[in-house]
Amino acid sequence: MSLNLSYQKVNKVFNENTKAAVHALKDVSFTVNPGELFCLLGPSGCGKTTLLRSTAGLESITSGEIMYGDTDITTIPPFRRNIGMVFQSFALYPHMNIFENVAYGLRVRKVPEAEVKKKVTEVMELVGLQEELKRNPSPMGLSGGQQQRVAIARALVYNPDILLLDEPLANLDAKLRRYMRGEIRRIQKQTNITTLFVTHDQEEAMAIGDRLAVLRLGVVEQIGTSDELYNHPQNAFVSNFIGKMNLFQGTIEKSADSARIKDLPITVSIDHSRNSSDGKPGSPVLIGARPEQMSVSPTKTDDSVPGKVGIIQHLGQFIRYEVNAAPEISERTLEIDMPHMVQGVKEGDTVFVSIKPGMGYFFPKENTSNE
Ligand SMILES: Nc1ncnc2c1ncn2[C@@H]1O[C@H](COP(=O)(O)OP(=O)(O)OP(=O)(O)O)[C@@H](O)[C@H]1O
Ligand SMILES: [Mg+2]
Numbered sequence: 001m002s003l004n005l006s007y008q009k010v011n012k013v014f015n016e017n018t019k020a021a022v023h024a025l026k027d028v029s030f031t032v033n034p035g036e037l038f039c040l041l042g043p044s045g046c047g048k049t050t051l052l053r054s055t056a057g058l059e060s061i062t063s064g065e066i067m068y069g070d071t072d073i074t075t076i077p078p079f080r081r082n083i084g085m086v087f088q089s090f091a092l093y094p095h096m097n098i099f100e101n102v103a104y105g106l107r108v109r110k111v112p113e114a115e116v117k118k119k120v121t122e123v124m125e126l127v128g129l130q131e132e133l134k135r136n137p138s139p140m141g142l143s144g145g146q147q148q149r150v151a152i153a154r155a156l157v158y159n160p161d162i163l164l165l166d167e168p169l170a171n172l173d174a175k176l177r178r179y180m181r182g183e184i185r186r187i188q189k190q191t192n193i194t195t196l197f198v199t200h201d202q203e204e205a206m207a208i209g210d211r212l213a214v215l216r217l218g219v220v221e222q223i224g225t226s227d228e229l230y231n232h233p234q235n236a237f238v239s240n241f242i243g244k245m246n247l248f249q250g251t252i253e254k255s256a257d258s259a260r261i262k263d264l265p266i267t268v269s270i271d272h273s274r275n276s277s278d279g280k281p282g283s284p285v286l287i288g289a290r291p292e293q294m295s296v297s298p299t300k301t302d303d304s305v306p307g308k309v310g311i312i313q314h315l316g317q318f319i320r321y322e323v324n325a326a327p328e329i330s331e332r333t334l335e336i337d338m339p340h341m342v343q344g345v346k347e348g349d350t351v352f353v354s355i356k357p358g359m360g361y362f363f364p365k366e367n368t369s370n371e
Contacts, residue, residue, distance in 0.1 A: 002034035002194045003069035005055070005162055010064035012050050012218075024050045026218040028064070035192040037185060039209030041202060041241070046215040048198040052164045055196065056083050068161060079108075081162075084155030084193075088167040090147050092139040098129070098150050099136050105158045123153045126187060145176045152184070156191060163188070163195040169204065181208045202242050206230070214238050236286045236363035245361070246294060246334045248305070248325075250287040252280065252362070259287050259362055261305060262329050286363040291337040293359035296321045297352050298344040304352035305329055312347055321345070323353055 012025040024047045032038040040048045053059040055066055057078030065072050073081050084105075092101050099120055106116045124133045127149040132142065139147050148168060155163060168184070169177045185208045188195050199205050205212050206226035213223045214237075222234045226242075233239035236247055250259040297304065310322035310333060318337040325334060336353060345351055 002192055003161070004031050004034055004067070005194050005196070006031035006067045007051075008065040008067065010051070010054065010066060011062045012047070012054060012059065013062045016062060024218050025054070025061070028215075028218070028220055030213055030220060030223055032194055032196060033210075034194055036210045037188045037195045037197060037208060039205035039212045040196060040198045040215060041200065041205040041212050042215035042221075043200060043241075045217075047218040048200070048215060049166055050218075051215075052085070052166050052196060052198055055162065056085050056164055057081050082158070082160050083162045083164060084158070084160035085164040086148075086151045086155045086166065086168045088170045090139075090151040090168075090171070092147060092150055092154075094138055094140050096138070097136045098124075098139055098142070099133060101139060101150055102153045102157050104154060109158060111158075119157050120153075123157045126156070126190065127153045128183070129153065144172050145180055148172065148180060149183075152187065156187070156193070160193060163191075163193045165195065165197045167198055167200070169199070169201075177204070184208060206242065212242075214241055233288075233361070233363075236288060236366055239288050239361065239363065244291055244335050245288045246291065246330065246336070247332070247363075248287040248289075248330050249328060249365075250285045250362075252283050252285055259285055261287060284365045286365055287355075288361035288363055289355040289359060291320065291335045292318075293356050294334070294336045294353055295356060296323065296336050296338060296342050296345060297354070298342065298349070300352045301354060304354040307334065307351060307353055309345060309347050309349050309351055312345075321351075323351060325353070 007028050007030055010025050010028040011023070014022040014024055028051060040051060042048055050059060054061045057076070061074060066074050093104070102120045102123060103116050106119060111119070121133065124130055129146065129149050132146060139150055142150065151168065165184070169180055172180060181204055184197070197209065209226065211223060211225055212229055214221045214229065216237055222229060222238045229238060229242045233242060236245065239245040240247065248261045250261050252259050300306070305325050307323040307325040310324055313320045318339055319341055321336045321338060323334045323336060334353060
């Protein structure tokens, strides 16, 4: 039976009390539900691997608690924590055949030979490698996706309470990644093991996670389902990390449910449910709109912002227009998705972009750099 995995005010400081101190995890608190596939998402260096390694006991935390059910696992030595881990590099043993690679965790636990055989056979079936097991080559004789399955089988073979996956798909090509992420979800749901899956690929996290946590500089910025994070991001950073968000410099108006973009006489009126800013009238905000919440037109209207068209891309279901507005209006290239080509607009033209009525977000002003 799976239990909760919960983090309570977990802090990790590397090289504490030295000039080189790094506060890698800051008061991290959240709970992974029993049998949940929970994704940790965030830019490079935000603390994802540190949290995973701390859970496995490969790193000791500076303060806080990591609980599995009612047990504080930080008091348990790493080899007694019943945790399966898959690393980005797979870390398979090249000198052992795939049977022995998978059996390793059972041998360490001194499981009788007959049971080793039974468990390895079962788990190889679960990950879809029963044919390869018959040949039983070294992992070096397998494709990237197959090696990845061996790594997952090796982590699952001793029925761990918790499964930790650190960017397990990073070494695979794009097509195989998409396939394997579906496989990982299938295997995880079949085994119902409480799982933490680390990635910095938002599409991957949204596609497979029951829920996601977005980390930035060791701090959990937001937790929710893909839908919650996409539709109700709490701040501009999350909004731009989970999907694309076009951001404009704006000012809150008198009524606080509308803002104007910079000095332009454009008022964007925003639905309260999407309003993430508690700013007072006159205070600066970022106004956000997703690519599908905006439109491009060759003609000026009262509520449009001028810009120059960069690249136009046909992406099947929609056409993506890249538009550059003045930097004091929007610092980054805008991306606008239109259901069809806009008549009279080509690359290099001046166009007018607007946020569709009732669409858009307000965010407190902040640095939204993804780095
Ligand atoms: N052993 C260590 N000693 C000192 N600092 C470390 C150590 N390991 C990690 N750090 C620092 O802690 C922070 C978090 O690192 P971590 O490896 O957890 O990031 P990450 O989110 O996994 O990044 P990536 O996506 O690049 O794998 C970084 O600033 C990193 O430099
Ligand atoms: Mg990492």
